[in-house]
Amino acid sequence: MRYALFLGCTIPARSRHYEMSALEVAKALSIELIYLENFSCCGFPLKSYSAEIAGSVAGRNLSIAEKERLNIVTLCSACNSMLNEERMRILHEKGYLEAINQRLGKLNQKIERPPEVIHFAKLLARGELLESLKQRVKRYLGGLPIAIHYGCHYLKPSSAFEDPEDPEDPSSLHTILTSIGARPLIYKGQKDCCGGAVLAFDEETASELAKAKLLNVKEAGAKAMVVICPFCSVMYDDGQKSIEKKYELQLGIPVLFLPQLIGLALGLDPKSLGLNLNTVKTKQLLEELLGS
């Protein structure tokens, strides 16, 4: 199983622990992730500026993977929705393939049939990989209570995906967590957005959203929160300390990327999963899990 790994911009600069743990989990499950050096920004940040230009930038990335005959795996949810949306447009909008190829022609690039694009979490929830994951669990998590945060662009807009998950009742991350022995909690506001997308325009609202979520997670009794997008991690992990300070709260909720928790269940070394790089310390959680 081989895929082009689409990192986007935020992960290689700010969420190296996400990248590290994804690589480790992929290796353990014999998924080959290939770096293509010419991938750029996915195009998502340009959507507000110009839908056409955002589409061109996404199309350029699709053409790079197509040339290597590789389908794409994303780790960032914004990249996931942008590249899938562009793919659907190419496949289904009349005249769009010609239009995009005209623009990509300036770069001597071309799309014939866009590659498939799948989020790493979604890939792991597929039948055969899920089975293989279950068989490789070495460290049972003993019903560890976890607050899952699906976030927005893993699921929405559902029109971006060929095989969308119901955004009102998503289940793929629950399935994965249950398979590795964790216990996904049902908590108030679990479908709410992290607020990351308005951080640059209205910091106050963004931190209100993140605070509300973290309080709900705390109240539900979660030992950790699991996220699958670097922006959600910026809001909940990197931003947690300033939220505690601003609202005079004590939260102390570890925020893990999904592959970090999976890696623990697979018995991998916490350091190789970058668990020392999370902003909210994971030490206590690790002690409980590893009994050291």
Next chain:
Amino acid sequence: MGSDLRLGTLCYGCGVCTSSCPIARTNPIFDPRQILRKIIVGKEDLYLENTIWLCSMCYNCQERCPQGVPVADLIFSLRNLSCRSGSVPQAINLQLDSIRASGKTYPLDEFDMKKREKAGLPRLKEKVTDVAMLLEENL
């Protein structure tokens, strides 16, 4: 993405968009139903209103609209109109500059590369420059 604003006229005002909106709940200045109302009555300078930049792009409104109005995509269209008229928010300009120069919103410097190396991660190309050509199109 980037939908025709006329689709807004399908709205019959039920307000599911606003009641599903995490931003409206926190900051009532932002009200998607009101934005749709203004689209319907043809408010000409709607795209210049600051509130269109408060959407978090979570797509709840779009998923739930019983009339199939692509609410979030219409807000993207309004933002595109704003940029086309020359009113580009600073946050967007910074990202444009970065993508133009390096192909990425977070360019990687030598410091980042060292941290990547330490984490056992492969070195990445610092700049992908041909992307800039795609940004030169007329809006």
